[in-house]
Amino acid sequence: MDMQALISESQNLWQQLGQHPWLDTAISLGTLLLIAFIVGRLVHFLLLHSMRLLSRQAPLRWLDALLDSKVFNRLAQMAPSLIIQFGLVLVPGLGDKAEQFLRNLALAVTLLFLTLASSALLSALLVLYGRTSHARTRSIKGYIQLAKMVLYIFSSIVIIATLIDRSPLLLLSGLGAMSAVILLIYKDTLLSFVASVQLTSNDSLRVGDWIEMPQFGADGDVVDITLHTVKVQNFDKTIVSIPTWRLMAESFKNWRGMQQAGGRRIKRCLHLDASAVGFLTTEQEQRLRQVSLLSDYLERKQAELRQWNAAQGGHGELSANRRRLTNIGTFRAYAEAYLKAHPSIHPDMTCMVRQLEPGAQGIPLEVYCFTRTTDWLEYERIQADLFDYLLALLPEFDLNLFQQPSGHDLRQGLQDGSARATAHA
Known part of the structure; x- marks a missing residue:
């Protein structure tokens, strides 16, 4: 009896649904949405679970990059809209316009997730490229960003055309008429893209x-x-x-050229006091002859000077007619020999000590050479050690470093002058 009552109630329910077609349509549409949701969750679980198992059993770098970039997540999200798109024909009582609208909406959602999946794939490609040795020197991030921008623009056009049920070519033709406005809006993007291509192609x-x-x-x-x-x-x-x-x-x-060459340039001047420049005395020559780096230079230079002075005959007695060694020239020769013998100075690159034009800051003696290393800290240490030594060596050649008078110098000069005046008084 209870069974008959249940069957009777079911028949009454179907009769009522037959009297209200819209209710039948709503229930069918809701059922389709529920099925699409369940299938979407199932596809999402199966696809991701199988990909993770595959990546654990056979470690693949490209598969890990796809998983981290959520490519498979985006692909799985396309399943519900595909179910709805092809299942609308099974919904009874759905008008042609409503069916077309819902189908276009489902297709637009499918295209949206397809675009997101393509964008995630480009991100994965960038990650994979970043793991290669070429990524340390050349970046493709700008090209990936441009590809994503083009992808989003054309996808937006296609999605909008799908929603309004029009051909994408109509929208593209409308954009052609707005090309001037588009070029103005994306001016910096186009300039940056051209610059990026030129920088990469020229390896700048x-x-x-x-x-x-x-x-x-x-x-x-x-x-x-x-x-x-x-x-x-x-x-x-x-x-x-x-x-x-x-x-x-x-x-x-x-x-980069400096780093690839393997040597970094030192170019710094010692400003010498012009009042300390003079000829070497016999005692100074004898003392400096004992310096190992100067012995060959002094012997060669003195032989050259003796030959010159002997050629002058009787005129060589005058000081202005004779050539003699100077303390600044000897120091310059010693500094150059010291640099060439230094273990931290590159032997295959330019190495010289030259005298520049004298000025208000004294006589500039420029040290020009290259270190064997390009490391910044090591370079600064080598440079400081070189000039520490050369500065400390100046008194050995009776030379002084030029220095602007300070307050202490002026005060000391006034005190000395006052002391001398008191002594004379």
């Missing part, structure tokens, strides 16, 4: 290069090259972002 800039660009306050290592900006980490650990196109429009200094 790499990740890890030390560059200087004073107009932007940049003096450090390139840490990232993107489509729009180049990030430089200064030596004080600050980050400077430079528009990519500015690197082609303006000049910058790249120290």
